[in-house]
Amino acid sequence: MDFLIFKAPMLMVQASLDGILLGILFALIAYGMALQWGVMNIINIAQGDLVILGGYIAYTMYLAGIHPAWGVIVSPIIMYFVGWALYKLVINKVVDRDLFISILATFGIAIVFQQLMNFIFGADVVVAQSEYGTTMLFDNSVTLPNSKIFSAFISVLYAIGLVIYMKKSKLGRAIRATAQNARAAKILGVDTEKVYAATFGINAALCGIAGALISITLTLHPYVGLPYTVRSFMIVIVAGLGNLPAVAVSGMGLGLFEEFADYILGTEFRIGAVFMLLVLILVYRRFKLSKKREYLK
Amino acid sequence: MNKLKQKDLILYSGLIILGLAAPYLFSAFKVQLTYLCVLIVLAMTWNLQGGEMGYNTFGNILFYGLGMYLTASVQVGMFFPLAEWTESGGEKTFVHTTSQYFQGIGVGLLVSAIIPAIVAGAIGYAILGLRGHYFAICTLGLGIAAGEIAGGIEIIGAGQGFTTPPFPAEIVDTEARGKFFYFLSFALLIGTFVFVKYIYGSRFKLILNAIRDNEDKAEAMGIQTMKYKITGWMCSAFFCGLAGGIMGGLIGYIDSTDVAFDGREMGVFMVLMAILGGKGTLWGPVIGATLFHFFKEGLWTLILGWQYVALGVLIVVIVIYFPEGLMGWLREKYPERFGEVIDEKDRKAQVELK
Numbered sequence: 001m002d003f004l005i006f007k008a009p010m011l012m013v014q015a016s017l018d019g020i021l022l023g024i025l026f027a028l029i030a031y032g033m034a035l036q037w038g039v040m041n042i043i044n045i046a047q048g049d050l051v052i053l054g055g056y057i058a059y060t061m062y063l064a065g066i067h068p069a070w071g072v073i074v075s076p077i078i079m080y081f082v083g084w085a086l087y088k089l090v091i092n093k094v095v096d097r098d099l100f101i102s103i104l105a106t107f108g109i110a111i112v113f114q115q116l117m118n119f120i121f122g123a124d125v126v127v128a129q130s131e132y133g134t135t136m137l138f139d140n141s142v143t144l145p146n147s148k149i150f151s152a153f154i155s156v157l158y159a160i161g162l163v164i165y166m167k168k169s170k171l172g173r174a175i176r177a178t179a180q181n182a183r184a185a186k187i188l189g190v191d192t193e194k195v196y197a198a199t200f201g202i203n204a205a206l207c208g209i210a211g212a213l214i215s216i217t218l219t220l221h222p223y224v225g226l227p228y229t230v231r232s233f234m235i236v237i238v239a240g241l242g243n244l245p246a247v248a249v250s251g252m253g254l255g256l257f258e259e260f261a262d263y264i265l266g267t268e269f270r271i272g273a274v275f276m277l278l279v280l281i282l283v284y285r286r287f288k289l290s291k292k293r294e295y296l297k
Numbered sequence: 298m299n300k301l302k303q304k305d306l307i308l309y310s311g312l313i314i315l316g317l318a319a320p321y322l323f324s325a326f327k328v329q330l331t332y333l334c335v336l337i338v339l340a341m342t343w344n345l346q347g348g349e350m351g352y353n354t355f356g357n358i359l360f361y362g363l364g365m366y367l368t369a370s371v372q373v374g375m376f377f378p379l380a381e382w383t384e385s386g387g388e389k390t391f392v393h394t395t396s397q398y399f400q401g402i403g404v405g406l407l408v409s410a411i412i413p414a415i416v417a418g419a420i421g422y423a424i425l426g427l428r429g430h431y432f433a434i435c436t437l438g439l440g441i442a443a444g445e446i447a448g449g450i451e452i453i454g455a456g457q458g459f460t461t462p463p464f465p466a467e468i469v470d471t472e473a474r475g476k477f478f479y480f481l482s483f484a485l486l487i488g489t490f491v492f493v494k495y496i497y498g499s500r501f502k503l504i505l506n507a508i509r510d511n512e513d514k515a516e517a518m519g520i521q522t523m524k525y526k527i528t529g530w531m532c533s534a535f536f537c538g539l540a541g542g543i544m545g546g547l548i549g550y551i552d553s554t555d556v557a558f559d560g561r562e563m564g565v566f567m568v569l570m571a572i573l574g575g576k577g578t579l580w581g582p583v584i585g586a587t588l589f590h591f592f593k594e595g596l597w598t599l600i601l602g603w604q605y606v607a608l609g610v611l612i613v614v615i616v617i618y619f620p621e622g623l624m625g626w627l628r629e630k631y632p633e634r635f636g637e638v639i640d641e642k643d644r645k646a647q648v649e650l651k
Contacts, residue, residue: 104612111605115609268449269446269449287426
């Protein structure tokens with residue numbers, strides 16, 4: 001095999017580091033998805049578009065002359081209310097219904113978001129310059145943008161913060177109770193409606209953080225939301241709901257897969273590889289489960 | 298012949314006459330009418346999965362795009378080297394004669410019907426084992442992956458697209474192209490309708506319904522569900538492939554993600570149309586597609602730029618407030634028209650139970 005990556009071991013180190021740092025970011029988005037999937041039992045196709053919207057908030061700050069890194073604080077606050085409003089407008093009507101309805105409804109939301117972002121921010125690929133410089137490793141043969149290290153660090157920080165919040169706070173307890181059994185929680189005096197709204201808001205806030213980080217590490221474009229949705233979906237089905245270490249590991253695994261696919265198959269097949277991996281994972285799980293006469297549900 | 302049958306006969310012959318006369322009556326709208334036929338076909342075939350079988354697929358776009366690429370590739374490849382055609386401006390150097398064009402499109406459509414059906418059969422065993430939302434997302438991924446991959450393959454034009462053979466210049470009648478594609482799509486529509494109507498009268502439909510209502514019980518009753526699921530999907534793929542082939546010829550240009558594997562438009566439209574009309578009914582998708590097409594053509598130009606916002610809002614509104622669609626609403630209102638007999642005693646008993 002005469003792929004460049006197998007000839008130059010340094011490229012492998014480069015791809016691995018890139019992949020792991022990227023994967024941590026994916027894991028953050030996936031954690032949000034796992035949260036709302038577990039609690040509300042809906043699959044949010046607009047997840048990726050929430051991420052991109054969060055990114056555009058940071059980008060707007062950058063345009064206004066504020067350092068985009070502050071986006072990791074501002075963006076989740078704004079996105080929390082976006083998520084909350086979205087819940088009140090649409091999601092609360094699909095919570096108890098057929099799952100396909102939630103998929104289709106959030107698909108509609110995704111289309112609206114994409115188009116509105118296209119109107120407001122234009123169809124160009126944009127990136128917010130963080131000007132953090134790069135770190136050179138191994139005699140300058142591996143370059144690592146500091147923004148990526150920064151984003152991985154912030155992701156881990158927020159993830160740990162959220163885990164502690166979910167364990168200790170009253171709302172966190174209410175969310176976990178609702179996830180276990182919504183009816184029982186309701187009987188015991190948990191306002192599930194409020195919990196759902198808060199969950200969706202937290203999910204959107206996580207997307208906002210991830211988006212702000214993506215705006216300084218990767219690129220933004222109104223129509224690239226769906227791959228992020230699919231990535232987080234994939235991570236969640238591999239890791240399972242509510243298993244944070246597994247989410248982190250499978251996120252990193254996905255990041256690695258993507259970087260290597262990029263080098264081996266070529267950049268034009270990168271997104272295609274992600275979607276094919278989704279299909280393969282689902283099919284693999286289907287055959288694995290069919291041995292036990294179970295099915296994915 | 299009883300009265301109802303006679304009424305049906307009048308309805309169908311009326312519709313066929315209307316369909317045959319339409320390109321002459323509305324000469325300026327031939328392309329729109331062709332679109333309408335294709336949309337109805339897509340909605341009806343989607344309904345076989347989403348409505349009857351309960352497998353909500355986003356993946357039928359895969360067969361549509363596949364059919365589009367196959368028809369064009371066969372049409373070119375039969376007479377000229379495909380790679381040179383797609384490289385740049387091949388349609389200028391190589392010119393199809395009239396007989397070559399029609400031979401090509403004939404064979405191309407045949408291939409574009411059979412290969413997608415085979416593909417559906419091949420991947421069906423793996424994919425149709427998934428249930429519920431896993432199936433929906435898997436097929437969504439499949440459709441997008443196909444688009445991304447097709448956009449990277451050089452021989453079919455990669456990202457720069459594929460120009461399908463232009464209509465032979467020897468035919469001087471300027472109306473001929475529009476008429477040809479219209480009648481082709483109309484024939485496909487009739488074929489699909491007859492086929493779906495045949496399915497509606499058969500045991501096959503009942504099996505699909507059994508799978509939708511409770512797959513485990515259906516299996517326990519001794520139905521080999523997988524066999525029927527795959528057969529149903531292959532039927533859909535057959536007609537979707539043909540529809541794609543016709544659309545490719547009509548549009549004249551194939552782009553991997555914007556025309557062929559167009560999940561953002563066609564892929565969503567077919568779901569929306571079937572739900573709008575009422576899934577799980579014979580006429581629902583037809584009515585839904587017609588309404589949707591009129592709505593789209595009427596409003597798209599008025600709200601230029603905002604059409605996708607409108608589309609997204611429309612999806613949300615339809616899905617949340619009219620999940621049963623128009624036919625479902627009518628059915629609730631006039632159950633006796635749908636052959637549902639309400640037993641008065643039974644109804645009273647139900648009320649008392651409450």
